[in-house]
Amino acid sequence: MLELRPDTVLALTPQIMLHSIPDQQWYFAFDVASGDQFRLNRTSYWVLEQISGGVEYSTLMRSFLNIFEVPEEEGSQDLKQLINKLIRQKIIRRQADAKKEDTVSKTHRRKTK
Amino acid sequence: MGKILTIMETALAKWNRRGSISFTGGEPFIRRAELFDLLKKVDKSAQFDFYDILTNGSLIDDELLISLKKASKLRRVQVSLEGSTPATNDLLRGRGSFAETMKAIRGLKRCGFTVSVMTTISRLNYRDISNILDLLKQEGVDTFSVERLVPEGKGEQLKDQLLTPSEVKELFELLYKLKQESKTPKILTYRPLYCLVAPNDIHNGALCSVGNNALTIMPDGTVYPCRRLPIPIGNILEDGLFSIWYQSKVLWDIRNPANLKGKCGRCDLMTHCRGCRAVAYAVTGDYLAEDPQCWN
Numbered sequence: 001m002l003e004l005r006p007d008t009v010l011a012l013t014p015q016i017m018l019h020s021i022p023d024q025q026w027y028f029a030f031d032v033a034s035g036d037q038f039r040l041n042r043t044s045y046w047v048l049e050q051i052s053g054g055v056e057y058s059t060l061m062r063s064f065l066n067i068f069e070v071p072e073e074e075g076s077q078d079l080k081q082l083i084n085k086l087i088r089q090k091i092i093r094r095q096a097d098a099k100k101e102d103t104v105s106k107t108h109r110r111k112t113k
Numbered sequence: 114m115g116k117i118l119t120i121m122e123t124a125l126a127k128w129n130r131r132g133s134i135s136f137t138g139g140e141p142f143i144r145r146a147e148l149f150d151l152l153k154k155v156d157k158s159a160q161f162d163f164y165d166i167l168t169n170g171s172l173i174d175d176e177l178l179i180s181l182k183k184a185s186k187l188r189r190v191q192v193s194l195e196g197s198t199p200a201t202n203d204l205l206r207g208r209g210s211f212a213e214t215m216k217a218i219r220g221l222k223r224c225g226f227t228v229s230v231m232t233t234i235s236r237l238n239y240r241d242i243s244n245i246l247d248l249l250k251q252e253g254v255d256t257f258s259v260e261r262l263v264p265e266g267k268g269e270q271l272k273d274q275l276l277t278p279s280e281v282k283e284l285f286e287l288l289y290k291l292k293q294e295s296k297t298p299k300i301l302t303y304r305p306l307y308c309l310v311a312p313n314d315i316h317n318g319a320l321c322s323v324g325n326n327a328l329t330i331m332p333d334g335t336v337y338p339c340r341r342l343p344i345p346i347g348n349i350l351e352d353g354l355f356s357i358w359y360q361s362k363v364l365w366d367i368r369n370p371a372n373l374k375g376k377c378g379r380c381d382l383m384t385h386c387r388g389c390r391a392v393a394y395a396v397t398g399d400y401l402a403e404d405p406q407c408w409n
Contacts (some may be wrong), residue, residue, distance in 0.1 A: 017359060021369045030359035035127035037359075 001084050002094070006058035009095035010051045010083065016091050018048055029091050038091060043068065047082060051092050057083070114151055117330055117349055118158070124354045125160040132160060133188075137167035137340065142177065149180055156185045163188040167231070170217025171210065178224045189227035189255065192217055195237075197244035205237060215252070222253050229256040230298070235274035239284050246291060249298045258301040259288065261406060263341040265395045275396070278408035285310050289317065308385040309409055323390050324364040328357075338363055341391035342400060366401060375403025382409070 012018075015033040020026055027045035029038040040048070046067070050060055065075045086092045125132045134155060141148050148166075155161050163186045170192045181187065192214055196202035199211040206214070221228045230249055232238065238245075242259070249257055261281065264272040276284065285302075289310045292300040302310075308318025322339070329340040334350035336357050337343055346364065347357035358364065366372050367390055370383050377388045388404025396405045 019359070019365065021371070023371050024369070030355070032353075032356040032359050035124055035355040037128075 001080065002087055004057050004080060004083060004094075006056065006061075008057040009054055010057060010060065010092050011054045011095055012048065012052050013090055013093050018045065018052060020045055031090075038089065044082060044086075047079070048086070048091065054095070114147065114332060115154060117334060118151065118154055120349055120354050121330075122158055122160045124358075127355075131162050133162055134164040135167055135191075136164060140169055140172065141166055142168055142172040145172070145177065145180075149184075152184045152187070161186060165189050165191055165229075167191045167193075168217070169193050169206065169210065170214045173217040173220055175220070178220055181226070182224065187226070189229045190221050191229040191231050192221070193233070194218075194230050194245065194249075195232055196241050197248045198241075201238055201241050205233075205235075218252050218254060227255045228253075229258065229301075230254050232257075232259050233262050233268075234259045234276060234284060235262040235271055236276060236280070237271075237274050239276060239280060242284065242287065243291070246295075246298070246300075250295070254298045256301055257298040258304070259284070260304075260341075261389060261392055263389075263391045263395045265341070265343060265391075269395075272396075276406060278406050281306065281406045282309070282408040305386045305389045305404065306407060308382055309407070312382060312385065318385050320385065321367075321387055321390055324367040328354075338367065339391055341389075342394055344394070344400070363400065372401050373403070374399070374401050376407060376409060377403040380409060 013031075015031050017030050017032055019028050019030065022042075025042075027040040027042060029040060029045075029048060031037070047060070047064065050063060061076055061079055064070075064079050065072055068075065070078070083092070087094070087097075121132065121134075136148065136151070152164070155164055164184075165188050168190060181190075193206070194202060194211075194214050195205040196211070202211040202214070203209065218228055218230070230245075232242070232245060234242070246257060262268055262271060262275055264275060285307055288300055289302060289307070292302060302317050303319035305319070305321050308314075311317045323342060324338060327339070329337040330349055331337070334348040335345050336347050336349050338346060338361075344363055346361040349357065370387060371378075373383075373387055377383070377393075380386070388407055390400045392406060393402040393404055394400040396402075
């Protein structure tokens with residue numbers, strides 16, 4: 001599992017967009033660059049909505065436990081697993097990873113000029 | 114156009130789907146060489162099952178028919194006909210077009226193609242439908258369908274000729290009855306509003322494909338939700354297909370049935386029919402408005 005510290009800032013990957021039609025139980029994340037689409041459940045969608053504005057892991061955890069009224073140990077484990085899965089699927093990223101990726105991408109651009 | 118095709122292939126591969134194309138215009142045979150180049154590419158592509166060509170028939174000659182025989186994924190050629198006589202047809206399609214269309218139908222049938230005829234219905238021709246069907250039966254036409262007039266583009270001047278809901282009801286009931294009585298030509302009724310005639314017949318009626326499984330792409334890359342709904346929602350060459358499909362507000366508005374207004378928004382048959390968004394837009398300026406020709 002990736003390290004998630006309380007102050008780790010999570011954000012949606014730039015090319016990801018969220019869309020839902022709650023009446024139809026439709027919750028999706030779309031990658032508009034690669035075309036990948038991810039069908040989500042309501043809980044995952046809620047988490048992604050919180051993350052979409054950029055959020056610290058500890059803030060997200062607090063909101064998650066309050067909203068879904070789950071015991072702390074169970075809830076924090078579930079959220080950690082979900083966050084890791086979303087990072088692996090490249091739907092979200094840690095701000096630190098984003099900075100690294102941006103640096104790599106800039107270096108790559110310089111080299112290929 | 115080749116680049117557009119490649120973008121479509123990439124998207125279909127990503128979605129693990131196979132697609133089909135309707136080549137239409139204007140008149141697709143005006144750019145004959147380019148069209149046949151494109152057909153060759155689609156014939157070779159693993160991502161497409163078949164294509165149809167929608168034509169007015171005026172440019173179909175023997176040379177073209179020979180070339181068309183090589184189109185291995187051609188499912189059918191759809192020819193537009195607006196009346197059973199030159200008087201009714203040529204009023205809408207132009208002088209001499211009835212003779213050209215009939216010549217095209219006969220040429221296509223002689224060469225063994227599957228031929229479909231489509232009639233755009235309005236007050237000017239809807240009472241002629243039985244006669245059109247008699248004519249098509251004589252000619253051995255395979256399938257027949259009607260499209261409701263959408264008063265936009267050239268059709269805008271025909272706004273007064275739009276059928277009333279009761280006239281559409283009368284026509285669709287007649288077509289459904291004729292479909293049961295005769296197998297040739299096969300009458301295609303997979304369009305919005307047909308389900309009102311026989312709600313329990315699963316071969317009758319269909320949801321509009323807008324936002325669901327189809328797009329219209331112009332030669333310059335401009336994308337419309339439907340060829341009858343001329344609202345540009347992006348450019349496939351500049352924006353890519355995924356971006357348009359996933360981000361277009363128009364498509365999302367239409368995908369969500371809760372957005373539909375008026376009688377469409379409270380219809381019991383919403384799972385089978387959501388009306389024609391193009392007719393709603395052309396008549397009211399609002400693509401989410403109720404279908405103005407619905408009689409329910």
